[in-house]
Amino acid sequence: MFKAAIRVNKISTIAQLRGASLHAQRHDETGKARVREDAEPGFGLAWSKAENDRDYLAAFKAHKAELGAGERKGSPLCLQAICVVSPEWVQKAGNLHDPENPHNRQLFDHAKAWAESWGGKGSVIATRLDLDEKGGAVVDVMVSPVRESRGKPVISTNKALQELKQDTGERNEYSALQTSWADWCREHLDAEIVRGTRKEITQRQHLSPETYGAVMDKARESVRAPSKGLWEAIRDTDLSERDAEALSEYLMLKGEVARHKALGASYEPPRGALGLHRVEGDEHTDPWPLIEAVRSGAERVYEAAHGIGMGLLANMNDRYEAGRGLFPSLSDRMHLAAVVAKCGAFMAKVEASVKNLLRPDGVQIEEGMCWPQQAATEVQRHDRNLGLEAPHVREEPQVEREHDLPERVDRGRSHGL
CATH class of the missing domain: 3.30.930.30 (BirA Bifunctional Protein; domain 2)
Structure with a gap:
């Protein structure tokens, strides 16, 4: 691209x-x-x-x-x-x-x-x-x-x-x-x-x-200069278990930013431990272990970004100020915001898909009903801001403000529809 x-x-x-x-x-x-x-x-x-x-x-x-x-x-x-x-x-x-x-x-x-x-x-x-x-x-x-x-x-x-x-x-x-x-x-x-x-x-x-x-x-x-001494610095630094985990999540986010820059609109969230095509069960099966196994890769990215103040709600505007300390580059913050939104949209899609697969004869759930509900809209906005969608004549998007959003519940884990 x-x-x-x-x-x-x-x-x-x-x-x-x-x-x-x-x-x-x-x-x-x-x-x-x-x-x-x-x-x-x-x-x-x-x-x-x-x-x-x-x-x-x-x-x-x-x-x-x-x-x-x-x-x-x-x-x-x-x-x-x-x-x-x-x-x-x-x-x-x-x-x-x-x-x-x-x-x-x-x-x-x-x-x-x-x-x-x-x-x-x-x-x-x-x-x-x-x-x-x-x-x-x-x-x-x-x-x-x-x-x-x-x-x-x-x-x-x-x-x-x-x-x-x-x-x-x-x-x-x-x-x-x-x-x-x-x-x-x-x-x-x-x-x-x-x-x-x-x-x-x-x-x-x-x-x-x-x-x-x-x-x-x-x-x-x-950009072309090699990152000399990076691995040596990590190797020679004493890290606590907590610091090592934080560094691991930070590097993971950096990697997703790089991947989104390379793939653009073709980016897909990281795979989970279970593929959606391998989901099996019936109406008596608890859907949540399957949901979390399928979307575990995307959820890890989503939660890691939320943990450093760069979650979905923090980026629901066009200023991209959240996370400036860890990601000084505006481009990186914009791409990470798009990654978070796409991981969130994937999580909502998985929840709806798994529940619908287990209950094919029941009322089918729409992705927009699953948490996080705002992710799909945010995907479109971030892609437009990054130039991944050709902006022609369009209506102004109606962006919800944070105080207008419903309180976050337990991600819909009601073990039912």
Whole structure:
């Protein structure tokens, strides 16, 4: 599974256009620092409406002359859309920094095509895919939409974004861009590309393209760095029985987070001691030993998360603040919240399935009647927040607040229906 994401800057002044040009041409200090040691500065794919493909100011002037467009005082001149996909997708077809890599060429061409799909034909004034940096799979697109106002063509980024928001059914312009870009990538580049994490969920402060690039470089290095001494530290540490058990549960949760990141929507909770297909008995059989045997793997994860304050109720909002001390990464907390919800939904499903199997002639129980009742709804919400479901036009979910929930009972262990 690969991710698609968008970062946007509104360019409102000529000075900003000139600064973006200097960075693209590697004349500024930040641009020079971004270049790899073995790379030629400015190496990559680039196009613009100007003679110099990296002169955005000249491209903007050519754009205005071509369309005869005017400007609104105080309104943005153009948008700098930073179109991103997972570098691993580019590497599927070759070297990340190879201009002949077909995935690099497809990404470069489709970023421009996508921007013009909502900005309008001819709205893109320049594009570039830098191949001289450590990272890759990032296309800068400068788009300056033109709309008619009182019979005259006028640059209007706001009107173009409003139209896009209506088309996607999203609540704000940024989300509309994210959804539109992910849908375009999935349709034209690879069906395995999904939407990245939503901004209203991450609550991150917006970074400039230069700062974002530097941060991404450090992130890549830290991700690829081996975890030296981890096992030695565990081996040489004296742990009490209680501490060892806590460490075991923590590592188990870390493992489930990693597995959910890898599998996404295909994730399934850990297996129990008994497979559901092996359940046997009749209406006189106590269902609970069988239920607990089938869902023992999922229940262990569910209870371990609850024990550290990251249970189902703790994550019934879009802030994902619970568990920050043990899981500093927001991404890890989001994935763990999804794991907990999916384990809870599996537990409810097992309870209903086992009871229905033992009493085929009785009243059949629905999964929504079994504890935890809210899990299935939470699965959908967390998957949507993680971009595992394509967010199109939808109604706002009615999320129950913790104080509205019924008191937790003994998990329905009534030994009957």
